[in-house]
Amino acid sequence: MPVDIVSKNARGKVSRRELRNIALKVLELVQQDQTELSIALVDNRTIRALNAKFRNQDVPTDVLSFPADERIDSGIRLLGDVIISVEKAAVQAKERKRSLHEEIVTLLVHGILHLIGYDHERSQRDARIMAGLEKKIYRALCEQGLLRV
Numbered sequence: 001m002p003v004d005i006v007s008k009n010a011r012g013k014v015s016r017r018e019l020r021n022i023a024l025k026v027l028e029l030v031q032q033d034q035t036e037l038s039i040a041l042v043d044n045r046t047i048r049a050l051n052a053k054f055r056n057q058d059v060p061t062d063v064l065s066f067p068a069d070e071r072i073d074s075g076i077r078l079l080g081d082v083i084i085s086v087e088k089a090a091v092q093a094k095e096r097k098r099s100l101h102e103e104i105v106t107l108l109v110h111g112i113l114h115l116i117g118y119d120h121e122r123s124q125r126d127a128r129i130m131a132g133l134e135k136k137i138y139r140a141l142c143e144q145g146l147l148r149v
Contacts, residue, residue: 002036002037002076003020003023003024003027003036003037003038003039004036004037004038004039005019005020005023005038005039005040005041006038006039006040006041007040007041007042008040008041008042008043008046009042009043009045009046010041010042010043010085010086010087011043011086011087011090012086012087012089012090012100013100014041014086014100014101014104015101018101018146019039019104019105019108021146022105022108022141022146022147023037023039023108023112025140025141025144025146026108026109026112026137026141027079027112029136029137029140030112030113030116030133030137032079032112032116034076034077035076035077035078035079036076036077036078036079037079037080037081037082037112037115038080038081038082039081039082039083039084039108040081040082040083040084041084041086041104042083042084042085042086043085043086043087044060044085044087044088045060046083046085047060047061047062047064047083047084047085047088048060048061050064050083051064054066060085060087060088061085061088062084062085062088062089062092062107063082063083063084063085063107063108063110063111064082064083064111065080065081065082065083065111065112065114065115066080066081066083066115067079067080067114067115068080068081079112079115079116080115082107082108082111082112082115083111084104084107084108084111086100086104089103089104089107090103098149102147102148102149105138105141105147106134106138109134109137109138110134113130113133113134118130118133
């Protein structure tokens with residue numbers, strides 16, 4: 001199950017190797033380990049343009065998810081793309097008194113859950129379900145030494 005990571009104008013030190021390992025573990029935890037995931041680390045300008053084009057919100061956001069749900073010749077399902085603004089994540093990390101790494105992982109988990117169909121914006125019940133699953137994933141990542149919070 002490939003995880004591809006690209007960086008476009010993203011400022012900030014983010015270990016792609018660590019992020020890839022975490023993404024692989026998250027996909028395993030949510031039983032999506034036979035999928036392919038693409039992660040893009042971008043700046044606020046790039047994510048703002050995407051947010052305006054696809055969500056009609058002309059503001060930078062922290063994370064966007066674009067599901068693909070297609071199969072390629074090898075039988076692997078393309079899960080989709082998670083786009084993270086490293087610039088926005090750095091600001092949020094400072095506000096939340098956590099490391100950039102922790103914030104990026106938080107956004108990655110959130111984005112992957114959106115790709116598999118969870119949506120906190122549908123209802124309060126869905127928001128509680130998604131938040132609960134996020135906590136379980138963070139706990140599992142911590143237990144395996146992939147995340148320290």
